[in-house]
Amino acid sequence: MVKAYKSNVPDTFHSLSVLEYLLKRFPYHSEEEWTLRILQNQVLVNESKVPPRHILTKGDEVAYLPLDLSRGEPPINIEYTIVYENSDFLVVNKPPNIPVHPSGRYRTHTLLNLLENERGIGTCFPVHRLDRETSGVMIFAKKKSYQLMLQTLFEQRLVQKHYRIFVFGEFPQSVKAEGFIGPDKTSEIRKKQRYHTDQFENAKFCITEFNLISYHPAKLISYLEVKPATGRIHQIRATLLSLGYPVVGDKLYGIRETAFLDFVNHGETKSLSKELGHSRQALHATEISFFDSISETDFHFSAPISQDLISLVVSNP
Template identity: 30%
Template sequence: MIVLDKPPGLLSVPGRGPAHSDSLATRVQAAFSDARIVHRLDMATSGLLVMARGLEMERRLSIAFQQRRVEKRYLAVVAGRPSPEAGVVALPLIADWPNRPRQKVDFESGKPSLTHYTLLSHDAASGHSRVELRPHTGRSHQLRVHMMAIGHPILGDELYGDIDSQNAASRLLLHASQLTLPHPLTGATLHFGSEAPF
């Protein structure tokens, strides 16, 4: 497998059309033709992502993700100060089809989605907080929608933030900072870390 530190602004996989052909996956596959995507990060999100080497390793890593044996931790800077300082956001999510690629909370048709958050620090001068986010599920835009839904949008989020939080940062302040997973061959627990660049 290959563990990568994705920069912000780069697609995890190619998008539609030639203008969106550049991606982390295509860059890695140019050097390792057997590299296969197992999970993704939003284009605006930076941080740790793992790719499998070959079909069998892809199968094993995919099973580890499905069985929730992979733990991901993110660092984010959000508007306001979450209260309580640690908690769980359990709001069902579904694609907002008229406004794709946006997702939305939908209590009737949404898929169960769970995020743990912990306040790490608060800057009273700016009114912003640094938080650790631990998704228990892996829905599209889950962390971004959940933080927005509890009134603390991630700074620089052009899809879900209000004008103030969008303008507070030049990029989405969300970084996949820790990844813990079983080695696909040995089963040994592996820990990877990446400092947030903000």
């Protein structure tokens, strides 16, 4: 029988939520992983089930079961391709269903591990991130110094990124969403964000430009080009949902938030994919460009839309 790990909340962690406590004391799991475990009732406070935002007090007992890794890691999509490579960095067309970093049950089944070990590149450093389900172009630095240089360009908004995404609803020809994005206090899923034109607590300014490519009236699906000027967490998906256009295939920012809990409890099922319109969030990073001041070179890279999204590509009648 697996023995639970137990700890008592000290003074310094008084008034934190249970999720914040776990992230600070036990950072070997990601925020998403701890959230899932709490929602799956694998974390107890004083022997009781609690939501992720439950506030702790000094002396509370927090208990959780260690992950059972004996079942092995979940399968991943290893069909990545190298778009470009030089001595400083490489650009990868990331497939869907592969995490970039180790997280939860994904230990070696990651894009980083494939690049460093199976392909023999050696140590490399992700410059930015794409979610496990998101596909498309992504940059990895081969040197820490180059990673820091590129991340500075991202922070200064000197890296241009383009995406393609599918949403439910008839989208306008063009929308420039300027507003604020921050935690969605109405959601039990702590990582979920929301967008609003007015400032609100813990929200950050964001700008995203959306342009309609095509609309399929029979499916009620719009195909969009996206140009984010800022890089906030879940910026594209959260903005679209808040505007009234849920993302096709999205378990968190799609047509039903509780689909995320269904996925946690039962995994990816045919009925869930059918309801959401696809088996994963229909988001693809198509282009990325920047100016390298070291080599004085303008770089521009692109990746064609992922094969699994081709069936969703529609044209105006």
